[in-house]
Amino acid sequence: MIHLPVLITDLGLILAAAGVTTLIFKRIKQPLVLGYILAGLLVGPHIKFIPTVTDKESVNIWAEIGVIFLLFSLGLEFSFKKLVKVGGSASITAIVEVVFMLLIGFAAGKLMGWSTMDSIFLGGILSVSSTTIIIRAFEELGVKHKKFAGLVFGVLIVEDLVAILLLVLLSTLAVSQQFAGTEMLISILKLCFFLVLWFIGGIFLIPSFLKATKKLMNDETMLVVSIALCLIMVLLAVKVGFSPALGAFIMGSILAETTQAERIEHLTKSVKDLFAAIFFVSVGMLIDPRVLVDYAGPIVIITIATVLGKFLSSGFGALISGQPLKTSVQTGLSLAQIGEFSFIIATLGLSLKVTSEFLYPIAVAVSAITTFTTPYLIKASEPFYLFIERSLPKKWIEGLNRYSSSTAGITTLSDWKVFLRAYTFNTIIHSVILIALVFLGSKYLQPFIATHLINGNTGTVVSLLLTLIIMTPFLWALALRRMERKAYSNLWLNKKYTRGPLVALEALRITLAVFFVGFLIFQFYNTLVSMAIALALILSVMFIFSRKLQAFYNRLESRFLYNLNAREAQNTQPEILPWDTHLAELSVAPESKLVGQTLSELAVREKYGVNIALIERGKIMIPTPGRDERLYPHDKILVIGTDDQLAIVKELFEGALDETANADFPKKDMTLQKIVINSQSPVFGESIRNSGIRDLTQGLVVGIERHGQRILNPDSNFVFENEDIVWIVGNNKKVPDLLKKT
Incomplete structure (x- = not known):
């Protein structure tokens, strides 16, 4: 008789349970994540009347793969350039929310008598909202065109990065079992170092690779290559002491900057959905219904703390960032839940055995409750704002409006700010690259040459010279490269300022370059004579071949900037955000009555008060289209207007059909x-x-x-x-x- 491996039978049971529950949850229009968790509860060890999973270790491996692909897909939606573009409002809102929820979670845990580690992890669990649940709720409620939705998406982007930072910090804290400031600082610096290094290296290499192999990439090959790149970065992350989830997220965010991002996201979606389902089922398997009954009180307390805390903290953050009261209230109620990142943080505490077993099912229960309440809170946000507006004194409302208007003004940067910002970025980026090259040369290149090519002192000299040659363009950029020439000239010629600070900055740059050369030489030799000779040699080369180094570096920089901006150049969209109006992207449905009409015939500006800023037709961009431009099916239209105006126009673009007219066919x-x-x-x-x-x-x-x-x-x-x-x-x-x- 043939016997199936336990892994296959368990996987079949998991997917069968997930399939049934998700069909039910799809029918009752609830998030599928809750269906997966319920399926895990049913096939877990705590419910005996149906078959249960027997090989938990294999399921945990599948679940870890699920986390990798879940974070990979989040990275594909993240993009570092999106983080730069979300602006101050989203960043301030996210940071205020995360800090407040960390404190609220910690305080709630301590008030309930929990241990310090449980309370810290509870704060981390409550600090991050659910991207999946919010996006789904926005789609179902049809509010993606509203102004507050753009702010919420920006907050979620910042929260994704903060959540990655929390994973690193909580891992460090769990290992050390104490709040060691030095270790935390080292972890943060280490994370920042590798983020910059991986981003620069990834943007320089991966888009060029995808472009060179574009003709060879069918869907099957692209899928295999994308997953391979994801797992390679996972291996690199683990190699330097980070979690696999961080590596997957970083590779996703690098691929998000390429022109193939949408295609990769589409191809990997099925893989992500499969393994993410297994992950969420494994989440449900760890829930003990008796724990939920025993801890019903804490679940209610934490749920209330989550909803109220997130509403107040994110709403307050939006207010102080300069958003109107209405947008702040809607943002606060939209973010009042926890989700997938909270499960990952809870899983981290459980796997490191630093949190109590009851924390995990409590986090899942709170997530389930807040997931159910999210659509209702979003729907009630506008009536609640109207209630607040009626209740608050008129002077307060006018003061908030004045504050919001004042922060929306155009700001200009002084020459000093422009100059210092450019020099800071130049110093940080090239310092990271040079440190990486020093360690690559001393830890990998020199042993390889000594073992396989040239042994002894000759091999060491060859390794040192090769490393110095590779470092030279970046040393030149750090020490001698001219940036923001106009701002520099204005400052140098302005009599109000002394030239001392400018000279000091130039001296600092050269000193840093000398330090990195000395640091490299020290890895190979520790004699002062050899260090002095090498320093003199490298500085002479930099000055003599300055123009050639500049030309070579400019080619490297041009390639990097081309790769970085390729996707943006393909999908350029203007940004116009005056007063209460905002941009929204609408698609022309094939059944819409607008199809085939010219903009002058539509007269949307005259009838509805909105303006069409851009038409995207496949890869064709038509900014500020003329009155004779026609609309075609699947055109993406960038429209500017208020929430109420866009809500009316949205129905025209979607082309709601008369069902009775088509019912007979x-x-x-x-x-x-x-x-x-x-x-x-x-x-x-x-x-x-x-x-x-x-x-x-x-x-x-x-x-x-x-x-x-x-x-x-x-x-x-x-x-x-x-x-x-x-x-x-x-x-x-x-x-x-x-x-x-x-």
Whole structure:
């Protein structure tokens, strides 16, 4: 008898349970994540009346793969450039929310008598909102076009990065079992170092690789390559002491900057959905219903703390960032839940065995409750704002409006700010690159040359020289490269400022470059003479070959910037955000009445008060389209207006159909039918054009068989004869009525 491995039977049980529960949750219009958790509860060890999973270790491996692909897909939606573009409002809102929720979670845990580590992890669990749940709720409620939705998406982008930072910090804290400031600082610096290094290296190499192999990349190859890149970065992350989830997230965010991002996201979606389902089922397997009953009180307390805390903290953060009261209230109520990142943080505490077993099921229960409440809170946000507006004193409302208007003004940067910002970025980026090259040369290149090529002192010298040659362009950029020449000239010639700070900054740059050269040489030799000779040599080379180094570095920089901006250049969209208006992207549905009309015929500005800023048609961008431009199916239109104006226009673009008008001809009635013509048929002796088949039956003649000869797509002048076999695509109810009459 053949015996299946336990892993396969467990996987079949998991997916069967997940399939049934998700069908039910789809039917009752609830998030599928909750269905997966319920499936895990059913097949877990705590419920005995149905078959249960037996090999938990294998399921945990599948779940870890699920976390990797879940974070990879989040990275594909993240993009570092999106983080830069979300602006100060989203960043301030997210930071205020995270800090407040960390404190609220910690305080709630301590008040309930929990341990310090449980309380810290509870704060981390409550600090991050659910991207998946919010996006789904926005789609179902049709509010993605509203102004607050853009702010919420920006907050979620910042929270994703903060959550990654929390994973690193909580891992460090769990290992050390104490709040060691030095270790925390080292962890943060280490994370920042590798984030910058991986981002620079990834943007320089991966888009170039994808472009070079574009002709070889069909869907299958692209899927395999994308997953391979994800797992390679996972290995690198683990190698330097980070979690696999961080590596997956970083690779996703790097690929998000490429022109193939949408294609990769589409191809990997099924893989992500499968393994994410297994992860969420494994989450449900760890829930003990008795724990939920025993800790019903803490669950209620934490749920209330989550909803109120997130509403107040994110709403307050939005207010102080300069958002109007209405947007702040809507943002606060939209973010009032926890989700997938909270599960990952809870899993981390459990796997490191630093948190109590009850914390995990409590976090899942709170997530389930807040997931159910999220759509209702979003729906109630506008009425609640109107209630607040009526309740608050008029002077307060006017003061908030003045504050919001004042922060929306255009700000200009002084020459000093422009100059210092450019020099800071230049110093940080090239310092990271040089440190990485020093360690690569001393830890990997030198041992490789000594082992496989040249041994002894000669091998060491060769390794040192090769490393120095590779470092030279970046040393030149750090020490001698000129940036923001206009701002520098203004500062140098301005009599109000002394030239001392500028000279000091230049001296600092050169000193840093000398330090990195000395640091490299110290890895190979520790004699002062050799260090002095090498320093003099490298500085001489930098000055003598300055122009060639500049040309070479400019080529490297151009390649990097081209890769970085390629996707943006492909999808350029202007940013116009005056007063209470905002941009929204709408798609022209094929059934919309707008299809085929010119903008002058539509007159959306005159009728609805909105303006069309851009039309995206495939890869074609039409900014500020003219009055004679027509709309076509699937055009993406960038429209500017208020929430109320966009809500009206949105219905026109979506093209809601009159269902009763189409009820008599459902799609399923269109079939391919075979009809045999006889001398009594109404169409006998008639041509296809004159037979009336197209007009009366909504049918189309696609083939005729006569005396064994087959004619595909016959001419409209073809005349029907006795015993012709006619193939027709049409309404299966109307075609027989016409052709079978005798």
